[in-house]
Amino acid sequence: MELPIRISKDSREPIYHQIVNQFKALIAGGHLSAGAPLPSIRALSKDLEISIITTRRAYQDLELQGFIKTLQGKGTFVAEIAEDLKEEVKVTSVHNIIENAVDTALSYDYNLSQVKEIFLTILKDKEKGE
């Protein structure tokens, strides 16, 4: 399966964390359903050109958070997650990041109506396909 996992090695955000967040988005967003196999640790490591340890770390975090299940010798699979839990992850993740963006704008001395204007402009650009 072709997974749209993309990492940036220059980012301040740790690689394993980038991987975790992207899988969370794919699972909570419904693009990966329960039982779907994830790439093997070795395959993903090779794809992203990172060490097995880093991929392993990401998968361990995802398992701890309940998003995936690993079965030794068989592989790694999307876990069964209650719909409302997925929805909660989705809602709070997005809410938090948007709220943080608004707070940052306010800290730069924009007022609320200016923030709204900037935001609507960005949305319009996205609609046009950037």
Added chain:
Amino acid sequence: MELPIRISKDSREPIYHQIVNQFKALIAGGHLSAGAPLPSIRALSKDLEISIITTRRAYQDLELQGFIKTLQGKGTFVAEIAEDLKEEVKVTSVHNIIENAVDTALSYDYNLSQVKEIFLTILKDKEKGE
């Protein structure tokens, strides 16, 4: 002067980086004008309960980026920065963080009109004073 610098020691973001970003916002946002003194390295370190090294690192970064000037023995002061440069920092910083928030929402499978709705709700909450 009472500066609204607040750090989180649990954050994944390095402390020196949090300090840099907050001063950048204060300066580019116009809350600190050229020549204004910053707290001494020792005073800020004591206030925030962090080591002098960390504060120093933050101030060095800010100086490298041209936002402040340090004078040995005298103190640290907001640098003279062209208005249009300040404006550019302000605009791009805010634009980037909002665009990133929108992209995250899209990665969670929200569509643009849903993102808009969430955003407007958050803005309304802010207007009411949270």
Added chain:
DNA sequence: TATACTGTGCATATAGATATATACAGTATA
């Protein structure tokens, strides 16, 4: 059963963020 996949565990290494401590150097002012 042999082979080729899966995941697991461990020992070790490097780099960066951060910390502590100590000493040095420039400046202002009573």
Added chain:
DNA sequence: TATACTGTATATATCTATATGCACAGTATA
């Protein structure tokens, strides 16, 4: 001049993220 502020420099230590390498263990299948 004494003292109390400033910033500067350096040596050392800890923690975390990340890396490499190697060996082990479970599973599927020809």
